[in-house]
Amino acid sequence: MGRPPCCDKMGVKKGPWTPEEDLMLVSYVQEHGPGNWRAVPTNTGLMRCSKSCRLRWTNYLRPGIKRGNFTEQEEKLIVHLQALLGNRWAAIASYLPKRTDNDIKNYWNTHLKKKLKNMQGGEGGAGGKRPAVPKGQWERRLQTDIHTARQALRDALSLEPSATPLAKVEPLPTAPGCATYASSADNIARLLEGWLRPGSGKGPEASGSTSTTATTRQRPQCSGEGTASASASHSGGAAANTAAQTPECSTETSKMAGSSVGAGSAPAFSMLERWLLDDGMGHAEVGLMTDVVPLGDPSEFF
DNA sequence: AATCGATTCAACCGCATCCTT
DNA sequence: CAAGGATGCGGTTGAATCGAT
Numbered sequence: 001m002g003r004p005p006c007c008d009k010m011g012v013k014k015g016p017w018t019p020e021e022d023l024m025l026v027s028y029v030q031e032h033g034p035g036n037w038r039a040v041p042t043n044t045g046l047m048r049c050s051k052s053c054r055l056r057w058t059n060y061l062r063p064g065i066k067r068g069n070f071t072e073q074e075e076k077l078i079v080h081l082q083a084l085l086g087n088r089w090a091a092i093a094s095y096l097p098k099r100t101d102n103d104i105k106n107y108w109n110t111h112l113k114k115k116l117k118n119m120q121g122g123e124g125g126a127g128g129k130r131p132a133v134p135k136g137q138w139e140r141r142l143q144t145d146i147h148t149a150r151q152a153l154r155d156a157l158s159l160e161p162s163a164t165p166l167a168k169v170e171p172l173p174t175a176p177g178c179a180t181y182a183s184s185a186d187n188i189a190r191l192l193e194g195w196l197r198p199g200s201g202k203g204p205e206a207s208g209s210t211s212t213t214a215t216t217r218q219r220p221q222c223s224g225e226g227t228a229s230a231s232a233s234h235s236g237g238a239a240a241n242t243a244a245q246t247p248e249c250s251t252e253t254s255k256m257a258g259s260s261v262g263a264g265s266a267p268a269f270s271m272l273e274r275w276l277l278d279d280g281m282g283h284a285e286v287g288l289m290t291d292v293v294p295l296g297d298p299s300e301f302f
Numbered sequence: 303a304a305t306c307g308a309t310t311c312a313a314c315c316g317c318a319t320c321c322t323t
Numbered sequence: 324c325a326a327g328g329a330t331g332c333g334g335t336t337g338a339a340t341c342g343a344t
Contacts, residue, residue, distance in 0.1 A: 016312070016338090038329060054330075055313070090332055105333075106311055 013047040017056055021046055025053055026061050034062075059102045066098035070107055078104060078112060 017025075028044045034057060037050040046053065059065075070078075074096060081092040089101035089108075096104060 014314070036329090049314090050329080051315090051331090052313075058331095059312075087333065101332075102312075109334095110310060 011047060012049050012052075014052075017048075017060075021048065022056070022061055025056060029057060029061075034058075055102075059100045062100075064098055065100060065103075067103065070099075070111075074099070075112065078108060079116070082108060082112075 024044045024046055025040070028040060032043075034054075037054040040046065040050055040053045041048055048056075077096060078092060081095055085091050087105075089105040093099055093101040093104050
């Protein structure tokens with residue numbers, strides 16, 4: 001279709017984001033909500049490609065993001081999901097609401113893949129190398145989509161609407177919508193702190209843990225753009241598919257479920273594990289699991 | 303203390319998909 | 324229905340950081 005690149009290369013800034021740029025982006029999203037990325041550079045004056053803005057938001061500035069220090073539960077989950085879904089990081093990330101697809105992808109490539117390799121190297125048996133991807137991509141996608149659809153249907157019929165990660169999560173009445181952007185402002189605060197600290201090499205990431213300097217404005221209103229706009233801009237299509245494929249959606253749910261850090265993750269994981277181990281094993285995924293990952297019980301992996 | 307290789311991770315690129323006209 | 328535009332996704336890259344020598 002011969003379309004031009006998403007952004008003209010002229011005058012588009014590249015490379016690491018500065019705190020000032022982050023602030024501009026965050027305050028824009030605070031006002032307008034995520035989405036309509038095309039308009040972001042023009043409306044904010046950012047000399048960035050719309051893609052870059054979206055990426056920066058989803059991977060770094062978005063509220064509720066947990067960075068670094070993957071727990072053992074999360075590792076297990078990633079291994080499971082990778083076996084099930086392949087390298088569909090966005091889909092995997094939708095089951096780890098606080099993680100971004102990029103983060104998971106990086107973690108897989110740097111840690112888990114290596115770990116897996118060592119495991120299999122150690123076992124040595126059966127030719128060493130596992131078959132890369134025995135099934136066609138489309139076939140696996142089809143199977144997972146069938147699964148997600150089935151799961152969504154089951155949810156719809158179930159009396160526990162939020163019983164699975166695939167369930168479309170309604171905004172909870174207690175949902176502190178404002179906290180979402182407040183936590184985003186925290187990100188910026190962290191960022192600025194790291195940036196201002198002389199000689200702290202990599203500003204943003206270095207202080208990823210616990211700094212609470214509120215140097216940025218925290219606007220107390222946000223009119224719930226989080227859930228609304230992210231999904232509203234791109235609604236439609238197969239519900240199950242959408243639910244499974246939009247990390248935005250799931251991250252919003254995470255914000256609802258656990259607005260305070262560490263509050264809701266444990267139950268979520270136990271639920272997920274149940275879903276993966278109990279339900280998933282008995283059906284179509286069995287074939288996938290055995291085909292793709294000859295790990296037997298993935299828990300042996302740890 | 304300096305150097306070099308390995309590792310990590312933020313960001314970019316190109317393609318695919320979805321949506322609108 | 325087709326074309327064009329916007330967004331999402333996965334692979335890859337390269338700079339920063341870390342650890343060993």
